[in-house]
Amino acid sequence: MSFVRTPDPTPGWLSDEELAVIRQRLPLLYVEAVPVRVDGMGQVTEVGLLLRVNPDGQISRTIVSGRVMYGESLRDALFRHLEKDLGPMAFPQLPASPTPFSVPEYFPPPTLGQYSDGRQHAVALAYVVPVTGTCDPRQDALELTWMTPEEAASPSVSAEMEGGRGALVRAALASVGRLP
C-alpha cells in the first residue's frame, strides 16, 4: 500500500486501506451533533437519537457523527453529516457559534476515558443542533427516535448508546439547561 502523490481529483478521499493505516497513526477529527426539537422560545423539548443495527447485528443508539474531510470547514462537515444521517428535509439550524459544547475523546479500548471507539483514536467537536423539518434517516439507521430530556438522560437509554455517548447526551442536555 502506498500513497499516490499525483494531484488528487478528489481531495480528502482516502482508500479504505489508507484510512485503516492512518487510523493507527493519527487522531482523526470528527464532528458530532445531538439533534433536538425546540419550542417557540428556543427551549429544548425533545432529543433525537438514531437507532441502528451494527455489523454484528446488535442494535444500538447513536447521534449524528462523521469525519471532517481535507479542505472541508467544520460547518460544512456538520451540515453534510446532518443531511446524510437525517435526510435532506431535516432543515437543521446550525449554531452561529462554532465552539462545541463538549470535545469527546474516543480511544480504542481498553481505555480509562469516558468514550471508546474500537477502530481508532478520534476527537469530536460536539454540537446541539435544532432541526425544524422532517427527519428521514438513511438505510443503515433504522429509525430516529424522539425522546424527552428525561428519557434521553436515563440509564436504560445510556446503556444502549455507542461508545459511551450516553454521557455526551447528558452533557448536551446540561449545556442547554435541560439535564434532569
Place this chain on the structure above:
Amino acid sequence: MSFVRTPDPTPGWLSDEELAVIRQRLPLLYVEAVPVRVDGMGQVTEVGLLLRVNPDGQISRTIVSGRVMYGESLRDALFRHLEKDLGPMAFPQLPASPTPFSVPEYFPPPTLGQYSDGRQHAVALAYVVPVTGTCDPRQDALELTWMTPEEAASPSVSAEMEGGRGALVRAALASVGRLP
C-alpha cells in the same frame, strides 16, 4: 415613599420612584441581545445595531437591552425585549443554551470597568440572537442598521455605542468566530 405590602396584582411592577431608590441599592439584572443575520449554514453575515436619540438629543447606537422582571424567566425576558425593540415580525431564534456569551457589568461612572451606566449598577446576560423576519423598531429607536462584522467592530461604530457596548459587540463577534 414606601413599598405597599398588600398582595400585588401586577407582580414585578415598580413605580418610577421605587425603582429610582432600588437603583442605588442593588445591582439590577438585565438581558441583552446582539441581533444578527445568518446564512443557510448558520454563519453570521450581518449585525443589527439600534440607532436612537437619547433624552439629551444625542444620537447613539445600542443593542437590545432590558430588565428581567420579578417572576419572569430569562428566556421570557429576552423574548419580550426582542419583540419590544425589533417589533413583532422579527422572528428571533432564541438560543437553545441559556448560557450567555458574556456577562457585562455596568457601573455608574467614574468606573474602572469596560461598561458604564449613569443610572445604576446593572449586570447583563448577553446573547447573540439570529433574527429571520422583518425588524420594525419602536418609536424611540429611529432605525435598525444592518452592518457587516467588519463595520460593527470598527472604531467609528464603537465610539457611537452606549455605555461602552462596542467591546460587547466585538465579544459577540468573537463568540461566533467572526471578529476581524
Place this chain on the structure above:
Amino acid sequence: MSFVRTPDPTPGWLSDEELAVIRQRLPLLYVEAVPVRVDGMGQVTEVGLLLRVNPDGQISRTIVSGRVMYGESLRDALFRHLEKDLGPMAFPQLPASPTPFSVPEYFPPPTLGQYSDGRQHAVALAYVVPVTGTCDPRQDALELTWMTPEEAASPSVSAEMEGGRGALVRAALASVGRLP
C-alpha cells in the same frame, strides 16, 4: 419602613426589612461556586459540597452561594463568598473567564423550573472553582465533604441538595468533562 435617601456610608447594605420587601419585587443576582480539587493536569478529581443544618433543623447539602452587592464586581462577590463559606485558607483559583458554566434560575415554589428558593426569585451565575488550600467552613456549615464526581452526581446526594442544586452539580461536572 422607608428607604433613606441620604448618602449611604455602607452602600449595598439593606436592612432585613428592606430586603424582605425587595425580594417580592425584583429578581436578585447571586454568584455560586462548585468547589473542586484538580490534579496536576487540571483534571477535576473531587467536588466539595457543604453540609449544613437549616433553620428547621433539617440537614442539607449546598454549594457556595451569595448575593452580589451594589457596586461590587462579580469577581469580588465570588471571592467574598468563597472566603465566607470555605474560610481564609482555601486559596480558590478564580476563573480567568467571567462567563458562567450555567445560569440557574430560582423561583419560589410552586415552580415548573428545575431550581427553587422559598424566599425569592434569584438568578445565579455559577462557576466551577478549584481550591488549592485548606477549607474551614464557617459555623453554620457543619462540614465540607469532598466526593468523587460519581458520588457528587449520584441520586442520593442529589436528593439532599438544596433547591434542586443536584442538577447544577451535574451540569458543573458536565462542563469539566467529568459527568458520569
Place this chain on the structure above:
Amino acid sequence: MSFVRTPDPTPGWLSDEELAVIRQRLPLLYVEAVPVRVDGMGQVTEVGLLLRVNPDGQISRTIVSGRVMYGESLRDALFRHLEKDLGPMAFPQLPASPTPFSVPEYFPPPTLGQYSDGRQHAVALAYVVPVTGTCDPRQDALELTWMTPEEAASPSVSAEMEGGRGALVRAALASVGRLP
C-alpha cells in the same frame, strides 16, 4: 514510502515523509494556548506572545501550538506543548474545562477563512492558560514577550502574528472579558 504495519514501539510517531503525505489528505488536530498572567482575583493582566525567527529569516509572533499525537489526550498534548514552548518552570494551570474558547481552522492559502497555514489543513482547540512560574522558551523561540491586553490586541502586534492569529488573541481576550 509505505506505512509499517508491525507493532509500533513509538506510537504516534510519523516520519517526516509520511507526515508530508498525510498533510495533503487529512485535517490535522492541534492544541493551542494563549499564555496569560492573572492577578490574585483571576483577572488576566498580561498576555504572553512568542517571538520567533521563521526558516526564511523573517521575525514573527505566535502562541503555543502543536499537534495531538495518536493515543494522547488533549490535556496531555496541551501540557506537552506548553512545556516545550515555555520551558519546564512555567507551571501552567491547565483549565478544568476541556472545552476550548475557540476552534480556529487553518487552511492552506489561498483561503477565504481567517486563519491560514501553508503546510496543511489544521483544526486547533484553543485555550487561555494562566502560567504562574518562569518562562524560558526553547531555542527556536527568541523570546516570550508579556504585553497588556491593549498591546496584544493592537493592529501592529496583530500584523506580526503568524497565520492570522491576531484575531485568535483578540478572541482569547474577549473570552476572559478583557478585549478592549
